[in-house]
Amino acid sequence: MNLHALEVIDGTGTATLSSYLETLGLVERMHRLLLDIVKDEFERIGLLDINPIQALLLFNVGANEVTAGELRSRGFYQGSNVSYNLRKLVDLGYMHHERSSVDRRSVRVRLTERGLEIRQMLLKLFDEHSKIISGRELLPVAAMEDANNALRKVERFWTEQIRYIY
The missing domain is CATH 1.10.10.10 (Winged helix-like DNA-binding domain superfamily/Winged helix DNA-binding domain)
Known part of the structure; x- marks a missing residue:
């Protein structure tokens, strides 16, 4: 996500909006990386x-x-x-x-x-x-669970927004 988009809204941006846009960008990039990981594994074993x-x-x-x-x-x-x-x-x-x-x-x-x-x-x-x-102690289980809980809340919010539109 382009954080410079914040300036377009009000010239300054907000901490909440900045964090939300970062979350959106991370989710998008992580999904693409997951696809790349699977693709690389399949190429490694010759499953095409x-x-x-x-x-x-x-x-x-x-x-x-x-x-x-x-x-x-x-x-x-x-x-x-x-x-x-x-x-x-x-x-x-x-x-x-x-x-x-x-x-x-x-x-x-x-x-x-x-x-x-x-x-x-x-x-x-x-x-x-x-x-x-x-x-490697990159991410303790408790931190993963916290991240999962936060992402579930965003998922519920988005689901509610979609249902509200229709």
């Missing part, structure tokens, strides 16, 4: 048929069986092109889809064995990262 967004979708779905619509509402998928990514993951054998016998318009998806392997691979990567962070 899926992208990091698709891999994180597999990771987040895990052992659940959900409808395509539930992917976003449950927070399993953050993007706008869920249909494309689901179709690609099904075509590549990472996900299985099945039409509901009750409502033929509804499609349920779950991971195949191949999809579960990708999830396990990411879980191992994230576990290694958590051990490095802990071992």
